[in-house]
Amino acid sequence: MTPQMQAFLVWLLWVAVIGIVFGIAVRGSSSSSPPAPERVDRMRLLMLLVLLVLAGFGLGLTLPRAPYPTAAEVPDRVVFVMGKQFAFALSEDPITNEEEYEEAIAYGSGVEVRRGELIEFRVSSLDVNHGFSLYSPDHRLIAQVQAMPGYVNRLRTRFSEPGDYSILCLEYCGNSHHAMRGVVSVR
């Protein structure tokens, strides 16, 4: 199951709970007598406690697994990514200006890497914000980071399966935003 589906199911569970609770209130709106204030207070406290515990649980479970690079790991390979309306240039050599961008893009918006290696993408932009994303060969979003002018964002990924990973632009950047793309070929 994809992480997206897991998140979706958590939400659906919540929707079901809310649906039931609100449904009970609607049914009770014609047949029952009003609840005693103490019962309402108890329910409020209970709901608050349950949600706070769940929130604490969620924070403890997910915060340590945030996808930011750590000093503990050393990448096996560095790939430089530069965004510019409307294509990504990728290269194993640094891309810092228009010239290097044109040079890198002359071979197309792609790069080859080996499976199993820890790759560090150093992502930036020459004009506006773009969104650098990686779609697995079965078209699921597996990683992303913003490409921002004046900053370098470092995204680390390990590709476990070989194949072509599409890069789509995930930050609205103008007229051809939906056509701005690239590819990482994993061998």
Place this chain on the structure above:
Amino acid sequence: MDAFLRLENPTEAQRAYRRWTLLWLTTAFVLFAVVGLLGLLMRLNQARWLSLPPELFYAILTLHGLGMVGTWFVAGMAVLGQILQRYVNPSLRASQIAYFGTLIAVLLLLTATLIGRLGVGWYFLYPLPFYPSGVWPLWASWVFLAFLTIAGLSWTIWVVDYLRAIASRYRLSEALAWPVLFRGRELDVPPVILIATVSLVAGLIGLLAAVVLLVLYYLEGLGTGLRNDALLMKNLTFFFGHVLVNITMYLGVAGVYALYPGLSGKPPLKTKRYVAAAWNVALLLVLLAYFHHLYMDFAQPLWFQRLGQIASYLSSIPAAVVTIVTVLALTYGARGAWTPSRLFLFLGTMGWAIGGMAAVIDSTILVNFRFHNTLWVPGHFHTYFLMGVVLMLLGFGFRFVHELSGHEEPPARSLGWLVALGGYGFLAMFFYGGVLSVPRRYAAYPDEVASGATLAQLATVFVLLLLTGLIIYAWHYVRLLRQAWSSG
């Protein structure tokens, strides 16, 4: 019949104020209809049943997004003014200035997007307005900046006036219910004053960030040689955007606190200690939660990111729990008919809970890594907007014209079903699009995410259901408008 809005013997000033509220709401509903149809147009295009040129699609996206956010902010402010008017004296003049400011702003936005083809998206992320890639002329960017300036100024005047009105009767500490919160004292401050103060103070801080943002834009645009820092601009943009959207939600909630007890045959709510606590927490944390918009900017300091997740988790819980349990308790055993206004306020609260949880899930950094800028995002904000604030404010408007014209409300039945089914069906397609990794803001879907087109086709069907419901609503509303106006 409870007559919270009607008043027994209104003064001439109160009647004039009521008419302006009616004018505001009617204007907002018309704008909603226009920009809502643009939403349908976008869905049709994504469904491949239409093929708009991309520059038109993105201009429409910008117009729809900003048009909707602005429309529901002003509708919420108008409703808040009407509620405040029970307790304090907001100035009619300030509301009128805001009204004409808003009209001019709308004209400027229409010009920039529909004539100029400016397509910067609703949050016009710096430096995109300066990089039109040959699509829109320079003047369109300037008209757009003028739109932001005029809207920002007139709304600031409006917000400041409400705060002035509140301050002339309550001290700030009272309006924030601190004596109740810290000393457990009984206090004659209704919850709507507390919610209003929280919203307005946060709104004012947000608008100040917008002023800084705009000044930086002007300085760069006027060729002073200033080159802005993209990360700083992004922080300012989302601080402002997040606060504006959140307080719009609170403005709708104020409508629930004001009307729902009466509609359920109960006395008005009191500001209990937990109510005071919840809304003060909301004020504190709503200002920090915006960091969740920048999770994918890895250059942002790590502690901001963590703070963003913690604040996002905690900011929503207290106010939502207090409001939801209150609404449920008012509903249970209340008897009385399910009129459209009562149903919409009820459903709106439910939409807040459902959309809010979708937002909390996405404010988890780990999850955001997979959902950021996918259709999950429009999924969650359309939920707490369309099925939350919009329903609350539509409910308020419905009640308003009925009370003013002295008519009983019709039963809710088909209206309620059409809106709920159409609305949630439309939203489900956004959410599932997020699950399938379909990006947001794509005029056309590439092969990897072609499923997005199928989902858009299904969505249009649900939008049509929703539309039918809204047409029924409009029919009831318009029918009573003249009478409501003359008796108002």
